[in-house]
Amino acid sequence: MITEKIRAAAKELLEKGEVETVIGWERGTFWYNSTPVFISKPEQADRLVFDDFCANNLAKYLLDYRNADGKIAVFVKGCDARAITRLIQDNQVKREKVYLIGIPCTGMKEAPKTVSSQDVAGLPLLAKCQSCATPNPVIYDILLGDPVPQKEVGNRFAGVEALEAKGADEKYEHWGKLFSECIRCYACRNVCPACNCRECAFDANGLNWLGKQNNLQENQMFNMTRAMHVAGRCIECGECERVCPMGLPLMDINRKIIKDLNELFGSYDAGLNLEDRPPLGQYKLDDPEKFM
């Protein structure tokens, strides 16, 4: 049982004093939500669980421990591990300050529509897990359990291609409708491992980048800027889309950018490899020259 293993691993690390805090998941208020937990004593290790509802990417919490003296241990699924790579590449987290406990992941489930039956097996996988290309952590110190086989995910750009084929006004209407629904809660930004600016442009209201009005124009400004800011650094973890309370299909924007970056500047997947530099942070002399 994986939960047994993670408890034992956390307990051992805390007992030996190798890490000062362990970030994992615990049983939430309901059986279908497991929430992040931060433990610092060996006897708390029994709170940890790993089940079908540990969707939260824990990597982002490391930002709260930037100034910690000791090491922080964190459990990483495939997507979380790419997020760690992202944070290390952005110099937000030092590799030697984190202890990564990898967990090969078979995918997380949606919360049930009705809570009466506890039929976990019948629940669909989260959208982000259905199209996950890296269920096995790409970076870790120890791996709990055996790597899981990579499932067939098909063409992840199919949605983008369908939108690209539409006419300009149709596209504008499509996005306009969606962006007018955005309530600018910034959950998509807060959860995103690529959004790690110390002061976000959208909070710097002195600079007046973004008005406080919740109207279509400001929402367009927000959503397009967010997309441009994570361009080349988005690890496709799908967390932004998962947490959006208004259900905006944010991956349709992120994937559009990923698709274009790949077409324009060569194949690149963020967060897979510590050595690769993000495409907008570098250039080639012979990049496509469309503008002249």
Next chain:
Amino acid sequence: MSLNTEALPKSQEVTASPEAAPQPWEPRIVGFACNWCTYAGADLAGLSRLQYPPSIRLIRVPCSGRVNPQFVIRAFQRGADGVLVAGCHPGDCHYSTGNYFTRRRFLLMQRLLEYMGMDPRRFQARWISGSEGPKFQQTVTQMTEDIKALGPNRKMRDVE
């Protein structure tokens, strides 16, 4: 918040006099010009008395790499019909490499704008050196013509 419109003068009563002919519509183009090349190129166009449409409003930036995607969105929001980012030719950037990053960033952004439903002709980038007064003239003329054909931009605007 509701405005008491009763108290405001009816705009027509105040401004429209019967003999004022309607102005023909001229596009408004916001041009971000790098200080070291394009701005000098625009200057040269002026010094050489080259005619080009008065549709462009130039904003001088230290380098084309200074242009933030948000500048472009804000320009469209505030009423631009087109946006031009212009700087030194690749290899000639005063800061060596700024424009290589510009090239990547705005190739990507032009595609994003198109994906959002904007006509990509409304957003352009060009390399115009300090000695290319005629190229500046042609660029502005061409862009003005293209945008005239497209008509006023209504997308992303928050002003009338």
